[in-house]
Amino acid sequence: MINSMTQPILEDYTLSPEQVPLVPSLVLPQAERQQLKEQIKAQLKALDAVLVAHYYVDGDIQELAEETGGCVADSLEMARFGRDHSAQTLIVSGVRFMGETAKILSPEKQVFMPTLQAECSLDLGCPPDAFADFIKQHEDRTVVVYANTSARVKALADWVVTSSCALEIVSALDRAGEKILWAPDQHLGRYIQNQTQSDMLLWSGACVVHEEFKTQALEDMRRVYPDAGILVHPESPAGVIDLADAVGSTSAIIKAAGELPNKEFIVATDRGIFHKLRQLNPDKVFIEAPTAGDGATCRSCAHCPWMAMNELQCLNRVLGDASYRAENAIHIDPAIAERARLPLDRMLEFSA
Numbered sequence: 001m002i003n004s005m006t007q008p009i010l011e012d013y014t015l016s017p018e019q020v021p022l023v024p025s026l027v028l029p030q031a032e033r034q035q036l037k038e039q040i041k042a043q044l045k046a047l048d049a050v051l052v053a054h055y056y057v058d059g060d061i062q063e064l065a066e067e068t069g070g071c072v073a074d075s076l077e078m079a080r081f082g083r084d085h086s087a088q089t090l091i092v093s094g095v096r097f098m099g100e101t102a103k104i105l106s107p108e109k110q111v112f113m114p115t116l117q118a119e120c121s122l123d124l125g126c127p128p129d130a131f132a133d134f135i136k137q138h139e140d141r142t143v144v145v146y147a148n149t150s151a152r153v154k155a156l157a158d159w160v161v162t163s164s165c166a167l168e169i170v171s172a173l174d175r176a177g178e179k180i181l182w183a184p185d186q187h188l189g190r191y192i193q194n195q196t197q198s199d200m201l202l203w204s205g206a207c208v209v210h211e212e213f214k215t216q217a218l219e220d221m222r223r224v225y226p227d228a229g230i231l232v233h234p235e236s237p238a239g240v241i242d243l244a245d246a247v248g249s250t251s252a253i254i255k256a257a258g259e260l261p262n263k264e265f266i267v268a269t270d271r272g273i274f275h276k277l278r279q280l281n282p283d284k285v286f287i288e289a290p291t292a293g294d295g296a297t298c299r300s301c302a303h304c305p306w307m308a309m310n311e312l313q314c315l316n317r318v319l320g321d322a323s324y325r326a327e328n329a330i331h332i333d334p335a336i337a338e339r340a341r342l343p344l345d346r347m348l349e350f351s352a
């Protein structure tokens with residue numbers, strides 16, 4: 001089995017602080033937000049478009065998605081919903097790889113995003129050419145990539161997984177005797193390796209949001225809230241995962257918050273999820289897990305700067321301004337999309 005002693009030294013593919021944009025801090029007045037929401041509703045109808053949103057985006061956008069017949073979900077369910085919905089125009093509010101996944105699964109549909117500048121540190125930290133070289137050096141391994149990757153990286157993979165299904169898929173591959181090359185998130189990869197004891201070779205990427213959660217500060221916080229349950233996304237460092245009462249994808253965290261008896265929860269994932277957690281559990285208290293710790297500099301402070309680019313104004317503009325819409329349309333080379341679809345379809349079939 002590959003472990004920390006035998007894992008080859010790989011270039012560091014985590015992002016430097018300069019590569020991470022700041023979270024926008026402009027908060028629109030309530031009346032303006034309400035007006036924008038009404039406009040967006042009317043424009044969705046006029047374009048016959050459906051809004052597919054991630055749990056980490058602005059709460060108003062999540063509400064709009066639900067009120068207009070779209071969906072709010074994790075990336076696995078977003079992919080499935082976009083593929084199965086009859087609308088020919090999808091507006092994907094999340095980050096670029098989610099728009100790309102929607103386009104790969106529905107090449108005949110038009111897919112737009114509020115802004116194509118909404119990236120993901122895991123996607124940026126897995127350049128396709130470098131990853132192709134890595135695969136060449138380990139051709140005996142089955143290539144499993146996280147959904148948070150570009151279409152070009154997916155096109156190099158045998159399997160795509162999300163955090164909802166990664167554990168089950170890797171377990172099944174391990175039972176079949178396969179050795180795995182995993183990319184890009186090292187923390188999620190290590191968590192799965194520990195859980196399954198699979199032979200996994202890990203790429204060195206990380207999520208800038210989850211990597212900031214701090215073990216010592218979380219232990220301190222637990223002393224302040226001794227009755228709180230701790231809910232952790234597995235993109236977090238191992239020490240934070242070790243303190244969790246429940247570990248899982250955004251959907252799994254939402255489920256655990258409803259099922260566990262605790263009245264208070266400390267949550268280690270993007271704070272965008274608090275909108276849904278509070279909506280579903282009005283009698284429970286949700287507290288952000290600590291990110292910075294003593295002396296550390298917080299880059300994202302538990303909110304993904306790229307998810308935060310999904311602002312109501314951008315969503316309104318992509319619907320109402322045809323030239324802005326054209327600039328923010330997802331296009332993928334058909335040959336790459338066709339190849340990338342194979343591992344995506346495998347995942348959707350496995351988790352159907």
Ligand code: SF4
Binds near residue numbers: 120210305
């Ligand atoms: S929260 Fe992390 S994994 Fe999710 S989109 Fe942002 S950078 Fe990527």
